[in-house]
Amino acid sequence: MAGNPIVARSLDEIKFWSRIMKEHALFLSLGFTYEQKQLIEEAQGYIALFERIEEKLSRFTLDSDLRQVQAFNSEVYQAAASIYGYKRKVLDLTLSCKIITNNFPLLVDHISREAAYFANRLQELNAGKLAPTPDKVIEENVFFLKIMADHAKFIGHLLDPSERKLVDQAREFSHDFDQLLFQAVDLEYMRPQSETKPILSHFLNQNKVSVASLRDFKKTARELIEACRIKSNIHPLLADHTFREAERFLEIIDLFETNLSGR
Ligand SMILES: [Fe+2]
Ligand SMILES: [Fe+2]
Known part of the structure; x- marks a missing residue:
């Protein structure tokens, strides 16, 4: 007999996103310069915080x-909200040119959006909302399509400029996802009702095809980076991280498709 679906979904979200949050803190810490000790220490504090959460998670079934x-969700919510604040602080310091780091402002903004998403999911779960509801399909796609478009841009900019072919491919993905994002925003304005399911399912299908191909590109990039066969500033863990996020988006699209078909 399966337990409560809210329990299962909560544990799944925490498992996926806590690891992501821990890695963000690692990437931030590696991007600071040697004199930015305070910010490095704060990042390290978040690594430890999310490790403790992972440890606690392992005791749940x-x-x-x-x-x-639900109590654990609230506790993790606090951690996600806190790392969100830290990321926004780093972004503000960067945008006001008070610090220069090796992380692009768009990347810092991007990881703050992911923290906000995680915090929001925990709040929704505690409000009894299981997976994002079908009427939120477009909104959720807007979020993830921008995440994917950003990834393509990061990869394109962190590859060595001499890796011309891969840089071109990354740029094509960036363009492709910018288009899909605009398409999703167009649809968001149209606010399709439940009778327009065919429109939504075609929209999801298009997204799925592109995300699967970006996921494969990230997988190839990860393998090349791990085997030290290409020149880049990309940490192998960052390559794997963006790969996992693409996989997550594909799972969410599948979830939506199941919901749309009325199960
Ligand atoms: Fe991330
Ligand atoms: Fe990401």
């Missing part, structure tokens, strides 16, 4: 008590 999971 699908049969865990809903109230205990």
Whole structure:
């Protein structure tokens, strides 16, 4: 007998996003210069914080008590909200030119959006909302399409300029996802109702095809980076990280498709 779906979904979101948050803190810490010690220490504090959360998570099971999971969700929410604040602080310092780091402002903004998404998911789960509801399909796609478009841009900019072919490919993905993002925004303005399911399912299908191909590109890039066969400023863990986020988007699209088809 399966336990409460809110318990299962909460544990799944925390498992995926806590690791992501921990890695963001690592990437931030590696991007600072040697004199930015305070900011490095703060980043390291977040690595430890999310490691403790992962450790706690390992003690929960699908049969865990809903109230205990809800309390854990609130605790993790605090951590996600806190790392969000830290990321926004780093972004403000960067945008006001008070610090120069090796992380692009768009990347710092990007990881703050992911923290906000995580915090929001936890709040929704505690409000009893399971997966993002079908009427939120477009909004959720707007979020993830921008995430994917940003990834393509990061990869393109962090590859060595002499890796011309890969840089071109990354640029094509960037363009492709910018178009999909605009298309999603167009649809968001149209606010399709439930009778327009065919429009939504075609929209999801298009996204799926592009995300799958970006996911494969990231996988190839990750393998090349791990084997030291290409020149770049990309940490192998960053390559894997963006790969996992593409996989997550594909899973979410599948979830939406199931919801749309009325299960
Ligand atoms: Fe991320
Ligand atoms: Fe990301």
